[in-house]
Amino acid sequence: MSEGVTTTTWPTTLPQGGVVAATDFSPGAQAAVHRAARLAQGLGTHLTVLHVLQHDWITELTTWLGGAQPRERIVADARATLEELVHAMRAQSPALAVHAALVEGHPVRDIDGVARQCQPYCVVLGASGRGGAQLPVLGTTVERLLRKAGQPVLVVRQPPQRSYQRVLVAVDFSPWSAPTLDLAAAVAPQANIWLLHAYTVPYEEKLRFAGVDDEMIELYRQRARERARNGLHHLAQQRGWPPTRYQTVLHEGDAAPALVYEAVQRDCDLVVIGKHGVSAAEELLLGSVTKHALAQVPCDVLVSTLQASA
Template identity: 45%
Template sequence: MHPTAPVIAATDFSPQARQAAERAARLAHENGAPLALVHVLPGDTLEALRAWLGSDTAPERAMHDEARAALAIQAADLKARRHVEPAVVCRSGPVLDEILREAEARDASLLVLGARGSGFLRRLVLGSTAERLMRRSAKPLLVVRQAPHEPYRRVLVAVDFSPWSKAAVALAHRVAPHAQLVLMAAFEVPFGEKLRYAGVDDATVERYREAARQEATRRVHALAEDCGLRAAQWTPRVLEGDASLRIVEQEAELGCDLVVLGKHGRSASVDLLLGSTTRHVLAEGSADVLVSTVRD
């Protein structure tokens, strides 16, 4: 997050979207950044309304007026309680396109939305639109699932030593500068079970496992040093097994309130964001999820 680049919160006025706007306001205030609240009236819904009502535009105008009034109320509430003065944006059209257009136009440092919405944002996070948003957005994306009662305290950063990992660590440190970072790497012994079927003895497999653990541990420490983290700012977590399972387990075990993932894995074909890892973390975890879209 650049300290002066705007934070954008997409809202459909659901309780979950309000939580997301609260978190966005808190982050904007902490970083001295502008905040914009964006609501989009779905273009397909308006088209259906026009098809039913013909040339009568009064209902459509009323929907816009209602949305602007709701935005003004939410902005005034955030100004009073979070000491930020949000800009308000009400648009209509393809929801995904309009949100991304606004983020690009304002050169946003962060795009924030709730994990569950009552309308279009529910589809954004839970359906294929979410995947398109995350694939297309060049902006970091924060999915808020918890009420923002306090700054983030403990942040789990999933790293795989790809070019995306350093940027994810840096983003985590900017969004949560006072939090303890947990750098978590999951490793697996290549062909571990197949080695046993092939007659490789357990002692040899265990040597492979320990070598993989030591190499992952070395690389986690090297990454932290490369990112300029001091010893007091972070702790390592190196575990064997599937990354998506380990992330959720460690989030709960360590009491993490934010999980940070890189947009891509080791190659273009290994996409943490759009693959099973992020879907599993969003479905099974409880912490907020921050997706870094920048590679080192």
């Protein structure tokens, strides 16, 4: 774990790989833990359930109450709650190896720190916390974690009733697109998959200003649509997907509202999207379409942090 990441970690040695589910013991986090368990079982790996006790809060409370006993009691209670949760998960899924991890530190920093130490397949967390408010919105733990994350992050909004069945994958032909398809196929091997791309007619306004007539602009529009469709098929074929494995969805215009519209219209239970987009500026933070998806789509969102090698 990187320098300065944690104050206390239990156990001191964490299992490598698997799936990490972060929990604050809220109902939203409970849904995320159960989805993570389904995901780990499907991938044939183990599950680590992680709880981060916020160090600043514990320190302030101890200062107010005085002495070390309040801190020790808080840590002991959190550990007991975590062990009870893990015991219940083991009883529910006997074939699944479930581990507990308790960290005292900072939630964003330490979830990321544990993920970088363990190198899990993905990190799973809920879209609502102790307050019950729906997350993520800009500036929340989810987005701040995604800014730092080196592993895919699954944000869970819905109680997991079954494996993912209806998956929408956003494709913009950036270096993140191919790994995003691979990730979708791995987490939802039996699902119906739609590959969505939003296209535009390059420089349409400038073409009109230059006097290009509507017929010629429509021809450019058809060409842009055909290039997009061919690009989607090419990506799928590179993955070895047969034509029955997926469908293509093309939208003209802004990708963000198109993504939300298609997710709702197709009653998707999962949206998969890359962390960044084609714009170099987006790489400084999160891609704008990714942030829009996190804020607006009603289903789970899986954000791929991987990009294709050059």
